[in-house]
Amino acid sequence: MRDIEKLSNLVDLLKEESLNKCSISTENFSVQNLLTILKNRKSFNPDFFLYQFESDLIYFYENLKNNEKLEPYKKKIRKLLDLQISDLVIEETHVVLIKLCNEFLLEDSNIYTVKRLL
Amino acid sequence: MHYEIAIEIIEYLHKKFPNASVAIAGSVANGTHKATSDIDLLFIDEQINNSYSISFKYKEVSISIFSFQKGIFYKHNYAFLYKYHNMPINYIYNANIIYDPQKVILDLKSRIEELFEKRKALKNLLISELKANIERLFKLDSKSSYEKKKKVYLIVNDIISIFFLRKQNRGINNKKDARDPFSVIKQHDTTLYSMLNECLPYKCRTYQIIKETYYNYFSINY
Numbered sequence: 001m002r003d004i005e006k007l008s009n010l011v012d013l014l015k016e017e018s019l020n021k022c023s024i025s026t027e028n029f030s031v032q033n034l035l036t037i038l039k040n041r042k043s044f045n046p047d048f049f050l051y052q053f054e055s056d057l058i059y060f061y062e063n064l065k066n067n068e069k070l071e072p073y074k075k076k077i078r079k080l081l082d083l084q085i086s087d088l089v090i091e092e093t094h095v096v097l098i099k100l101c102n103e104f105l106l107e108d109s110n111i112y113t114v115k116r117l118l
Numbered sequence: 119m120h121y122e123i124a125i126e127i128i129e130y131l132h133k134k135f136p137n138a139s140v141a142i143a144g145s146v147a148n149g150t151h152k153a154t155s156d157i158d159l160l161f162i163d164e165q166i167n168n169s170y171s172i173s174f175k176y177k178e179v180s181i182s183i184f185s186f187q188k189g190i191f192y193k194h195n196y197a198f199l200y201k202y203h204n205m206p207i208n209y210i211y212n213a214n215i216i217y218d219p220q221k222v223i224l225d226l227k228s229r230i231e232e233l234f235e236k237r238k239a240l241k242n243l244l245i246s247e248l249k250a251n252i253e254r255l256f257k258l259d260s261k262s263s264y265e266k267k268k269k270v271y272l273i274v275n276d277i278i279s280i281f282f283l284r285k286q287n288r289g290i291n292n293k294k295d296a297r298d299p300f301s302v303i304k305q306h307d308t309t310l311y312s313m314l315n316e317c318l319p320y321k322c323r324t325y326q327i328i329k330e331t332y333y334n335y336f337s338i339n340y
Binding site: 019020 | 267
């Protein structure tokens with residue numbers, strides 16, 4: 001899509017109905033946040049990075065609790081959360097999150113990413 | 119390049135939504151942006167009932183439009199009093215207004231200032247409530263290590279909130295401090311920093327250490 005079209009389409013998007021329709025799910029939103037934290041690891045305090053990541057992973061897991069579609073992933077994440085977090089656990093979690101994204105969450109490749117804030 | 123693109127999008131939005139409020143926020147607003155920085159825009163149109171974040175690329179630059187509905191401010195007003203990581207308060211308060219025909223952003227900024235004053239005035243009460251919550255969490259029976267871990271992380275979050283209420287009660291924290299509250303703690307209280315560093319992330323002795331830290335040091339000094 002050309003840049004000028006992106007602006008004209010933005011006008012149609014900036015309406016309650018369109019924004020609501022295009023919003024990604026809360027799960028998708030949380031996974032993207034977790035992947036961003038991993039990508040930006042250097043910007044966190046290294047003494048507390050593992051705590052901060054795990055804390056957000058708990059939040060994500062708690063949000064997944066009622067999503068039956070993601071049941072196998074919930075079990076995997078719960079197993080990881082039962083372990084003492086380490087770089088190895090982070091690596092395994094990263095693999096699970098990427099698979100989760102590929103399989104369920106990032107089904108569309110829209111030009112715009114819309115997140116509804118609760 | 120960032121300024122030109124920001125102005126182009128702002129003018130376009132204003133032309134199409136003349137009654138909406140538009141402001142520029144984040145690093146481009148305060149002049150600290152880099153070539154890789156996003157352009158953050160605040161957009162308030164009363165026709166939109168909920169709050170959304172819209173991201174896209176325009177001329178190779180990442181654009182982030184925060185479409186805010188003031189209801190979310192009232193909905194979370196109580197939580198904003200306690201929290202040290204106060205997005206969207208920080209975002210709106212520091213945004214530079216470009217168009218605000220209905221004075222919506224100006225009104226929000228003044229309500230945020232009222233919130234800061236309330237946070238200062240109610241500081242001791244808020245701290246007492248957070249302490250009561252921590253003590254309630256300590257009394258909860260948690261069988262699995264996951265439940266204990268979850269509980270400890272809630273306690274740590276409340277400890278950090280109390281620290282900011284007591285030591286950094288200016289009402290607003292920048293993005294860097296919100297992302298890394300521990301470096302702020304280190305500057306003011308190396309004892310607390312060392313204790314938190316010793317018990318985080320969660321390991322088998324964490325619960326005991328955090329409980330001792332809370333009752334023998336934190337509840338006395340804060």
